Amino acid sequence: MRTLxxxxxxxxxxxxxxxxxxxxxxxxxxxRSTAPKETFWAVRDATFSVTEGEAVGLVGANGSGKSTLLxxxxxxxxxxxxxxxxxxxxxxxxxxxGGFQGEMTCRENVYLTGGLHGLSKEAIDDRFDDIIGxxxxxxxxxxxxxxxxxxxxxxxxxxxxxxxDEPILLVDEVLAVGDRKFQEKCMLRMEELLSGNRTLFMVxxxxxxxxxxxxxxxxxxxxxxxxxxxxxxTLKAYNEDLDR
Amino acid sequence: xxxxxxxxxxxxRVLLLLVxxxxxxxxxxxWLGYVWSVLDPLMMALVYAxxxxxxxxxxxxxxxxxxxxxxxGMLGWNWFSSAVTEGCRSxxxxxxxxxxxxxxxxxxVARTVVSKMFEFLLALPVVVLFAVYYQxxxxxxxxxxxxxxxxxxxxxxxxxxxxxxxxxxxxxxxxVVRIILRMAFYLTPVLYSLNHVAPKQHWIPIAGKLxxxxxxxxxxxAGLWQQDLLSWHVYVFTTVMSVLVLVLGHLxxxxxxxxxxxxx
Numbered sequence: 001m002r003t004l005x006x007x008x009x010x011x012x013x014x015x016x017x018x019x020x021x022x023x024x025x026x027x028x029x030x031x032r033s034t035a036p037k038e039t040f041w042a043v044r045d046a047t048f049s050v051t052e053g054e055a056v057g058l059v060g061a062n063g064s065g066k067s068t069l070l071x072x073x074x075x076x077x078x079x080x081x082x083x084x085x086x087x088x089x090x091x092x093x094x095x096x097x098g099g100f101q102g103e104m105t106c107r108e109n110v111y112l113t114g115g116l117h118g119l120s121k122e123a124i125d126d127r128f129d130d131i132i133g134x135x136x137x138x139x140x141x142x143x144x145x146x147x148x149x150x151x152x153x154x155x156x157x158x159x160x161x162x163x164x165d166e167p168i169l170l171v172d173e174v175l176a177v178g179d180r181k182f183q184e185k186c187m188l189r190m191e192e193l194l195s196g197n198r199t200l201f202m203v204x205x206x207x208x209x210x211x212x213x214x215x216x217x218x219x220x221x222x223x224x225x226x227x228x229x230x231x232x233x234t235l236k237a238y239n240e241d242l243d244r
Numbered sequence: 245x246x247x248x249x250x251x252x253x254x255x256x257r258v259l260l261l262l263v264x265x266x267x268x269x270x271x272x273x274x275w276l277g278y279v280w281s282v283l284d285p286l287m288m289a290l291v292y293a294x295x296x297x298x299x300x301x302x303x304x305x306x307x308x309x310x311x312x313x314x315x316x317g318m319l320g321w322n323w324f325s326s327a328v329t330e331g332c333r334s335x336x337x338x339x340x341x342x343x344x345x346x347x348x349x350x351x352x353v354a355r356t357v358v359s360k361m362f363e364f365l366l367a368l369p370v371v372v373l374f375a376v377y378y379q380x381x382x383x384x385x386x387x388x389x390x391x392x393x394x395x396x397x398x399x400x401x402x403x404x405x406x407x408x409x410x411x412x413x414x415x416x417x418x419x420v421v422r423i424i425l426r427m428a429f430y431l432t433p434v435l436y437s438l439n440h441v442a443p444k445q446h447w448i449p450i451a452g453k454l455x456x457x458x459x460x461x462x463x464x465x466a467g468l469w470q471q472d473l474l475s476w477h478v479y480v481f482t483t484v485m486s487v488l489v490l491v492l493g494h495l496x497x498x499x500x501x502x503x504x505x506x507x508x
Contacts, residue, residue, distance in 0.1 A: 023415070023416045024414055027414075092344070095340070098343060
C-alpha cells in the first residue's frame with residue numbers, strides 16, 4: 001500500500017488576535033506596532049501517515065486544530081514547523097463556495113473552480129452536464145451565482161469538487177449539503193467515491209457519519225495529537241474526556 | 245527551487261483562465277468596456293497637452309506631435325501604476341478563493357499584472373490611429389518595443405509581489421503606495437522627455453538609471469522618435485534593475501506567504 005499523506009512534526013502558530021492590525025501609520029508615528037504579540041499553536045508536533053484507501057476521521061472539540069490540519073494537508077496553509085507531504089491530488093470539500101464569484105454565471109463558475117482544482121477545459125467540457133445535473137441546476141446554468149439560493153450554491157460546490165478524480169478526499173463537516181433529498185444523494189456519492197479506493201480524511205462532529213465512513217480515528221486536543229487508533233476507540237476516548 | 249514541467253503547465257493553465265475571466269469582465273458589453281479603458285489615458289493626454297501647450301505654452305518638453313508622445317507615455321505608465329495599485333489588492337480582493345485553491349500563490353499577483361498588460365496592448369491601436377492621423381513615420385527601433393514589454397512586466401510583477409503581501413498585513417499600505425505612485429508619475433518622463441528637461445547634459449543618464457520606468461518608456465517611444473533614446477548603459481542598468489526587483493519581489497513574497505495565508 002502506498003503512503004499518500006505523511007505528516008512529520010507538523011506545527012502552525014497563530015496570533016491570538018487573528019488580524020494583527022498593523023498599520024504603516026502607527027509604525028511611522030509610534031516607531032512600533034501596538035498589535036498584541038501573543039501567539040498559540042493551532043497544531044503542533046503532529047506526526048502520522050495515511051496509506052491509500054484509508055478513511056480517517058478527525059475528532060476533537062471546537063478550536064482543537066482539526067480544520068487547520070485539514071488546510072495544511074490541502075496545501076492552502078503553510079506549516080511553521082515540520083512538513084506534510086501529500087502524494088497525489090486533493091479534492092477539498094472545505095469552504096465549498098469559497099472559489100465562486102457572485103457576478104459570474106454558474107457555467108463560468110464551474111469552469112473557474114474546476115480549473116483552479118486542476119481540471120483542463122476539455123475535462124470540464126466532458127463533465128459539465130454531470131456537474132450541473134447532479135446539482136440539479138439545469139434551469140440556472142446562465143444565472144449569476146449570487147442569485148442562487150444558499151442551498152443551491154453549496155450544491156454546486158459539492159458537485160464540482162466531487163467530480164474531481166483526485167485520490168485524496170478532504171472533508172470538513174460538509175459530507176452532505178442541501179435539503180434532505182439532496183443530502184441522501186450526497187451520501188450515496190460519498191459511498192460511491194470511497195468504494196473506488198479513494199483516501200478519505202474527514203473532520204466531523206457527527207458520530208454516525210464518522211463510524212459510517214471511517215475506519216481510523218485521530219483525536220486532537222488543543223492542537224496536540226492525543227490518540228491515533230480505530231475510530232470506535234478514538235470516539236470512546238473523546239467522549240470519556242468530555243464526560244470527565 | 246526546482247520548477248517542474250507540470251508546475252509550469254499549471255501556471256499557464258490557471259493564469260490563462262484568470263486573465264481571460266478578467267478581460268471578459270472588463271470588456272463585457274464589448275464596445276463600452278473598450279472605450280472606457282482607452283478613454284481615461286486619452287482624456288488625460290488631452291488635458292496635459294492643453295495645460296502644457298496652450299495654458300503655459302512652455303518651451304518644448306517632449307517630442308512632436310506632443311499628444312502622440314504623451315499618449316504612449318500615459319499608456320505605458322498606466323499599465324505600471326494600475327498593476328501596482330491593483331496588485332496591492334490582488335490577494336485581499338480575492339481572499340476567499342486564495343484561501344481555498346491550492347495553486348502557486350504568485351499566480352494571483354501575476355494575473356493582475358498580465359491582465360493590465362493586455363489592457364495596455366489592446367489600447368495600442370489608438371496610438372496607431374494618432375500616428376496615422378499625424379502621418380508620423382516609424383523606424384526600425386520599433387523592434388525594441390517587445391524588450392520594453394518584457395522589462396516592464398518584470399518590474400511591475402516584482403513590485404506587485406512586494407506590495408500584495410504587505411497589504412494583507414497592513415491595510416494602509418495601499419494609501420502609501422498610491423501617494424508614492426503619484427509622485428513617481430512626475431519623476432518619470434511621461435509628460436516630458438529627459439533629453440529635453442534635464443538641466444545639465446550629464447544628469448540625463450543618472451535620472452535614467454535611477455528610474456527603470458524612464459528607460460522602459462523610451463523603448464516604447466524609440467520606434468516613433470529615435471532621437472529620444474537614452475545611452476545604451478542606461479538600458480543595461482534598467483534591465484539589471486528590473487531583474488533585481490523581480491528577484492526581490494519573489495523573496496519578499498516567499499517570506500510572507502505563510503503569514504498571508506493565515507491572515508487573509
